[in-house]
Amino acid sequence: MKLQDAKMEFVQTWGSIGSSWGIPRSMAQIHALLLASNEALSTEDVMETIKISRGNVNINMRELINWNLVAKQNKLGERKEFFTANTDIMAMAQNIVQERKKRELQPVLDLLEKLKTDKIQGKKEEVEHFNKLMVELEDFIKQLDQLSEIWLKLKDNFFFKKMIKTMS
Amino acid sequence: MKLQDAKMEFVQTWGSIGSSWGIPRSMAQIHALLLASNEALSTEDVMETIKISRGNVNINMRELINWNLVAKQNKLGERKEFFTANTDIMAMAQNIVQERKKRELQPVLDLLEKLKTDKIQGKKEEVEHFNKLMVELEDFIKQLDQLSEIWLKLKDNFFFKKMIKTMS
DNA sequence: ATAAACTTTCAATAATTTTTGAAAGTTCTA
């Protein structure tokens, strides 16, 4: 199998996975292409390889940069901008998790905070059920936070990794 | 604040969060409504409360049941079916993760397997870069698996929880 | 066997999200 084909297959697969995780297909594809590339690529390189418009590349590249998955790079004597992906996969995953935590956990926390402050009025039994749910949700979110801590440690703490293993 | 309003706000919020995680808004809303409800609800109850069509309730309810987030329940002397949510939030999260793992991690594994078997042809340096990426991805996925093991332990092993805390 | 009560299906429609591409904006060179 030719390298080019392997790359393209990777780009496609990554694209559809991203898609099912709520990440725009093009964004995931651009990311995959940069990951698979030995060297920095220009907007035009990307446009041509994945056959998407300039605007699309521009907008999604910006998002990838925001997420810290991609960085701009200048080539000596070239006016164009080039882009490379951060190749540390673990770091990449961390950035993604971080980003989603920010975007999606926060609204729940805000809601829980609000509902905890307000005294809720209704039939005793029903209110109790509801409040119990709120408490459980909070615990759950705390546990998620804990898990992301562990994730950080797993990344680069060999000792921690071993310990987890022996406890499994 | 009236219980009914609190419930509806919860339903709305859960709905939009689900939405950003690639879960249909209605599905998340139905789930939230059942979670917040003291007792089992019928299709009609759900239709009226969140104002969605019968077909929508039916289809999404089926999906919730597939995901093990909801169960059917019969009421004595009633012909209709009623539904309740599994209220164990931690178990719920597990089911969701499980489901997504099945659906979305598998394609990556399949791709990696395929690309590992095929000998890839191209410039030495570029091929090496690509192969390195594939190996890293595999490690990454292994680590994800490890993480879900840890989640299981966090869920119900108090000792483990404590230990993690002291190590943080 | 009939009909009422209820559930499921799915083609059509609606809503949402993503992508395009051309125009506007910026930066650099001479």
Added chain:
DNA sequence: TAGAACTTTCAAAAATTATTGAAAGTTTAT
């Protein structure tokens, strides 16, 4: 300061995904 090289923006179009609702299917009671 002009103009070439490049980047950004965003309204409109396309693609995708979710929802409706009425008809078909099923189950239960008599």
